[in-house]
Amino acid sequence: MLMEIADTLRTKLDPRKTLNSLKGDADPGNSSTGNGTGYDSENDSDPELHEERTGNSDTVKSSRNGKVPLIKLTDVWKVYQMGEVEFAALKGVDLEIYEGEFVVVLGPSGSGKSTLMNLLGCLDIPSHGTVSLNSRDISRMDESELAQIRGQMIGFIFQSFNLIPTLNTLENVTLPLEFQEEESSRARERAEYLLEIVGLSDKHHNLPSQLSGGQRQRVAIARSLAVDPPVLLADEPTGNLDSKTGNYILEFLDELHRKEGKTVIIVTHDMTPVKYATRVVHIKDGEIEKIDEVEGNFCKL
Amino acid sequence: MRNATCVKMALNMLLHSKLRSWLTIIGIVIGVGAVVGIVSLGDAMEAQVQSRLSDLDLAKITISPGYSGAQSRMGGPPGHGGEEGRGGSSSTDTKLTDDDVDALQGIDGILYIDTQISGSEEVDYAGETATLFITGVDPQVWQYMNSLEVESGRLLEPADKNVAVIGNSISTEIFDQDIGVNQVITVNGKSVRVVGILEEEGGGEDKRIYMPIDSAVDLIEDAEEDVFDSIVVKVESEDLVNPTVEEIEEKLMVSRQIHQEKDRDFSVSSSLSLVESVTAMTSAMTLFLGAIAAVSLLVGAVGIANTMFTSVLEKTKEIGTMKAIGAKNRDILMIFIVNSAMVGFVGGIFGVMLGGFVSTLFPYLGVTLMKGGSGTVTGLSPDLMAFGLGLAVLIGVISGAVPAYRASKLKPVDALRYE
Ligand SMILES: Nc1ncnc2c1ncn2[C@@H]1O[C@H](COP(=O)(O)OP(=O)(O)OP(=O)(O)O)[C@@H](O)[C@H]1O
Ligand SMILES: [Mg+2]
Numbered sequence: 001m002l003m004e005i006a007d008t009l010r011t012k013l014d015p016r017k018t019l020n021s022l023k024g025d026a027d028p029g030n031s032s033t034g035n036g037t038g039y040d041s042e043n044d045s046d047p048e049l050h051e052e053r054t055g056n057s058d059t060v061k062s063s064r065n066g067k068v069p070l071i072k073l074t075d076v077w078k079v080y081q082m083g084e085v086e087f088a089a090l091k092g093v094d095l096e097i098y099e100g101e102f103v104v105v106l107g108p109s110g111s112g113k114s115t116l117m118n119l120l121g122c123l124d125i126p127s128h129g130t131v132s133l134n135s136r137d138i139s140r141m142d143e144s145e146l147a148q149i150r151g152q153m154i155g156f157i158f159q160s161f162n163l164i165p166t167l168n169t170l171e172n173v174t175l176p177l178e179f180q181e182e183e184s185s186r187a188r189e190r191a192e193y194l195l196e197i198v199g200l201s202d203k204h205h206n207l208p209s210q211l212s213g214g215q216r217q218r219v220a221i222a223r224s225l226a227v228d229p230p231v232l233l234a235d236e237p238t239g240n241l242d243s244k245t246g247n248y249i250l251e252f253l254d255e256l257h258r259k260e261g262k263t264v265i266i267v268t269h270d271m272t273p274v275k276y277a278t279r280v281v282h283i284k285d286g287e288i289e290k291i292d293e294v295e296g297n298f299c300k301l
Numbered sequence: 302m303r304n305a306t307c308v309k310m311a312l313n314m315l316l317h318s319k320l321r322s323w324l325t326i327i328g329i330v331i332g333v334g335a336v337v338g339i340v341s342l343g344d345a346m347e348a349q350v351q352s353r354l355s356d357l358d359l360a361k362i363t364i365s366p367g368y369s370g371a372q373s374r375m376g377g378p379p380g381h382g383g384e385e386g387r388g389g390s391s392s393t394d395t396k397l398t399d400d401d402v403d404a405l406q407g408i409d410g411i412l413y414i415d416t417q418i419s420g421s422e423e424v425d426y427a428g429e430t431a432t433l434f435i436t437g438v439d440p441q442v443w444q445y446m447n448s449l450e451v452e453s454g455r456l457l458e459p460a461d462k463n464v465a466v467i468g469n470s471i472s473t474e475i476f477d478q479d480i481g482v483n484q485v486i487t488v489n490g491k492s493v494r495v496v497g498i499l500e501e502e503g504g505g506e507d508k509r510i511y512m513p514i515d516s517a518v519d520l521i522e523d524a525e526e527d528v529f530d531s532i533v534v535k536v537e538s539e540d541l542v543n544p545t546v547e548e549i550e551e552k553l554m555v556s557r558q559i560h561q562e563k564d565r566d567f568s569v570s571s572s573l574s575l576v577e578s579v580t581a582m583t584s585a586m587t588l589f590l591g592a593i594a595a596v597s598l599l600v601g602a603v604g605i606a607n608t609m610f611t612s613v614l615e616k617t618k619e620i621g622t623m624k625a626i627g628a629k630n631r632d633i634l635m636i637f638i639v640n641s642a643m644v645g646f647v648g649g650i651f652g653v654m655l656g657g658f659v660s661t662l663f664p665y666l667g668v669t670l671m672k673g674g675s676g677t678v679t680g681l682s683p684d685l686m687a688f689g690l691g692l693a694v695l696i697g698v699i700s701g702a703v704p705a706y707r708a709s710k711l712k713p714v715d716a717l718r719y720e
Contacts, residue, residue, distance in 0.1 A: 118713075118714045118717075121625070123624075123625060123713040123714050123717065124712070124713070124714040143629065143630050144629045144630065144631070147624065147627055147628060147629040147630070148627070148629075150624070150625055150626070150627055150713075151626060151627020151628075152627065156625045156626065158622075158717075162618065162619075162621075162622040162625075162717070163622075164619050164622065164623070165619075166313050166314065166316075166317040167313060171313075175623070175626060176626040176627050178302065178303070178306040179302055179306075179623075179626065179627040179628050179629075179632060180627060181302065181303055184305070223626065224626075227627070
C-alpha cells in the first residue's frame with residue numbers, strides 16, 4: 001500500500017522541473033547535461049506509474065488528522081550492554097511520523113539520534129517498546145522481511161556516504177534495484193535518470209574515490225531514490241560537506257519533500273536543516289525534550 | 302537478488318581484491334597441481350605396469366632352489382627362475398630333481414610341468430663370439446606353456462636334439478651376419494642348428510636361446526642330468542594360482558622332508574604374486590603422494606578461508622550498507638561464497654596448468670620407473686583437468702562458507718558502525 005502511495009506521489013514530480021531548479025546553483029562547473037531528452041521515455045517505460053493522481057494537495061502536508069502514522073514509536077528503549085554496565089541510549093521515546101512530513105531530529109552529540117534513526121530505518125530493533133511501520137511491529141518481522149522493508153520503503157543517506165568503493169557511480173545507484181530484482185535494463189535507465197537529476201550524468205563510470213564529497217553525497221541521494229521509496233532517512237547528510245554543498249543537498253531533499261511528497265527525516269546536531277522542517281524533534285540524553293511544529297513551511301519559496 | 306547480480310558482485314570483489322589475497326591462492330595452485338600431477342603420475346605408472354605385465358602369463362608358477370625369505374616369492378617373470386635360484390639363496394647347493402617333479406604330479410589343476418636349466422654361455426657365429434643366455438626346456442610341453450610365436454621356422458618338438466630356437470635380436474642384431482633358419486651356431490664348441498626364430502618381444506626376451514633340456518645339459522657348464530634350475534608349472538586358470546602355490550609348497554616340504562620353515566630350501570613364485578605386489582606398491586606410492594597433495598590442499602583451503610575472513614572484516618561497512626539498501630542475509634552469503642568459489646576457480650586454473658607442467662617432467666624424473674614405455678605420458682586428460690578445477694571450486698566454496706555465513710549474519714547496525 002505504501003509503495004502505491006509512493007508511486008502516486010511520484011507522478012507529481014515533473015522531472016524536468018526538478019532538474020532545472022536543482023542544476024547549476026549547486027555545481028556550477030557541471031552544466032554539461034541539459035536538453036530534456038529521455039524524460040518522456042523514462043516515464044513511458046515505467047509501468048509502475050499510476051495514472052490516478054491523488055489530486056489532493058493536502059497529501060503533501062503533514063496530515064495527522066485521522067491518519068495512521070507511517071512509523072510509530074511507543075515507549076521505545078534502547079539499552080546497550082557493555083560487559084557489566086548497561087547504558088540506555090534511548091529512554092522511553094514516543095514518536096509518530098506521518099506521510100509527507102519533513103522531520104528534523106535535533107540534539108547534541110551522544111544524545112541518541114543515530115540510535116533513533118537506526119530504529120526508524122528498521123536497521124535495529126528496540127530493547128523495549130514497539131516500533132511499528134505501517135501498523136506492523138518490526139520486532140516480529142524476520143530478517144528477510146526487514147531487509148524487504150528497508151529495500152523498498154526507506155532510502156538511507158549517510159554522513160559518510162557509504163558508497164560501495166569498488167562499484168562505479170552508475171552501479172552504486174543501480175544496486176538497490178538489483179536487490180529488488182528489477183530488470184537490469186530498466187534499473188540502468190532509472191539510475192541514469194536519477195544521476196541526471198543530481199547532475200552527475202558525466203560521471204557514470206567514476207568510482208566513488210574519483211568524486212568530490214558533494215558529488216558522492218549526490219550519488220548517495222540518487223541511490224536512496226533508486227527504488228522510489230516513500231521515506232528518506234538521512235543521518236547528518238551534510239556533516240562532511242561545506243555549507244554551500246550542504247545547502248544544495250538540503251534544498252534537494254526539500255524539493256523531494258515538497259514536489260514528490262517524500263517523507264524526509266533528517267537527524268543532525270546542526271540548525272541549518274530546521275528551516276525546511278515541518279516538525280523539529282529535540283532530543284537529549286535519550287529522551288525527547290520537545291517537539292516544535294513549524295507551520296507554513298509548505299508555502300516557502 | 303538475481304544470480305547474475307550475485308556473480309557480478311562476486312566478480313567485482315575478486316577483481317578488486319588486494320595482492321595479498323592473490324598470494325593465498327598459491328596454496329590452492331600447489332595443492333591442485335600436486336593432486337592433478339599425482340593422479341596423472343599414478344595413471345601413467347599403472348598404464349606402464351599394465352603394459353609390462355600384460356605380456357606375462359599369469360597362470361604360471363615357478364619353483365626354484367634356495368629360499369631367502371618372503372621377498373623371493375616376488376620372484377621374477379617366468380623363465381628367469383634359474384637366475385633367481387642362484388642369487389639370494391641361503392643354500393646354493395640345494396637342487397631340484399625328478400623327485401620334486403614326481404611330488405607335483407598329483408596336484409589338481411596343474412596342466413603342464415616344464416623342467417628347465419639355464420646358463421650364460423659363449424656362442425660363436427661367423428667368427429664372432431657373444432655370451433648369451435641359454436635355457437634348456439622340456440620340448441614335450443614347452444610350446445604349450447608359452448605364447449611365443451615364431452617369425453620363421455618352428456618351435457621345439459619332442460624329438461629334437463641339438464637344435465635351438467633363438468630370440469629375434471640374436472638373429473638380427475648381435476652378430477654382424479644375420480642368423481637364418483637352419484644355420485648352425487656354436488655353443489661352447491658344440492654345433493647347434495637353429496630351427497626357429499621368435500617374433501620380436503621387446504626387452505631381454507629377444508636375446509634368449511631355447512634348447513631341448515637333454516641337449517642343453519651337455520652344453521651348459523655345471524649342468525647335471527635330472528637336476529633342474531627351475532620347474533615351471535602351468536595351471537588351468539589364474540584363480541588356481543594361489544591355492545596351487547600353497548599346495549606345491551606343502552607337497553615339496555613333505556617330499557623334501559623339511560619340517561621347519563627355516564630349513565626350507567626352495568621357492569615357489571608366481572607372476573600373479575608379482576603383479577599383485579607391484580600393484581600394491583604403486584598404489585601405496587600413489588596413496589603416499591596423494592596424502593602429501595591432500596595436506597597442501599588443506600593448507601590452500603585454510604589460506605582461502607583466512608583471506609575470506611579478512612575480506613569480510615574489511616568489507617564490514619559495505620555489508621552494512623548493502624543490508625541497509627535491501628540486501629538479505631542470503632544475498633550476502635551468496636556473494637561471498639561465489640567470490641570464494643571464484644578464488645578457488647582461479648587457483649584451479651593455475652593448479653591444473655602446474656599439474657600439466659609437472660606431468661611433462663615425469664619422463665625425466667621417473668626414468669627408471671617408466672623404462673620401456675613411452676608415449677603414455679602425454680599431458681592431462683580433459684577429465685582430470687575438469688576434476689582439478691572442480692576440486693578447486695569445491696575447496697573455495699567450503700573454505701568460504703564460514704566467513705560468508707559470518708558476513709551474512711552481521712547485524713546491519715553493527716556493520717554500519719564498524720570503522
Ligand atoms: N553499540 C553501542 N554500544 C554501546 N553504546 C552505544 C552503542 N551505540 C551507541 N552507544 C551509545 O549510545 C549513545 C547514543 O549514541 P548515538 O550514536 O545515538 O549518538 P548521536 O546522537 O548520534 O551522536 P552524534 O551526534 O555524535 O552522532 C552514546 O552515548 C553512545 O556511546
Ligand atoms: Mg550519530
